[in-house]
Amino acid sequence: MEELLERARTALEQAHVPYSEYRVGAALRTADGTVFTGCNIExxxxxxxxxxxxxxxxxxxxxxxxxxDRLAVSSGERDGVTPCGMCRQTLTEFCDDDLVVVCDEGDAAPEYRLGDLLPNAISAETLGK
Structure with a gap:
């Protein structure tokens, strides 16, 4: 897990945050182990x-x-930031409720399940698809 957090920490360095100055990085691991990163762009x-x-x-x-299967999120503050509601809904489009979400607190990294962070999410099933 430390490697995924490090990838999120590295990604946040590329953030474009001239207004909030609050950098966030994410590292998303696919089922085959490939990792994709992202940063916030204001x-x-x-x-x-x-x-x-x-x-x-x-x-x-x-x-x-x-x-x-796994997402790590880090901010420059190392304040344990979790994905916002909009991002939780985006993740729900592609991930099961058991997606592990790891949040960087610096010395600790609590883990959550997507379904716990966003219970009763809108899904294809909700829409009758």
Whole structure:
């Protein structure tokens, strides 16, 4: 797990955060062990900003990956940041409730399950698909 956290920490260094100055990095591991990283990319209007987890998911999906088993998230503050609600919903599109989400607290790295972070998420089943 330490390797995945390190990849998230490295990714946050590339963040574009001129407004909040709050860097976030994410490292998403696919079922076959490939790791995709992302960082937050802010925009002056905020609503067009990209979150680190979304960038990582986008990179993976763009390359044909649809199965994931682990995500590590880190901020420059090492404050245990978890994915926001929007990112949780994006993850739910591609991940089961048992996706492990590791959050960087510096000396500790608590783990959560996606289903615990976003119970009763909107899914294809919710939409009758």
């Amino acid at each position: 925009n002056a209007n905020y609503s067009n900003s990209l979150h680190a987890e979304e960038v990582a998911v986008g990179e993976a999906v763009k390359r044909g990956h649809r199965e994931f």
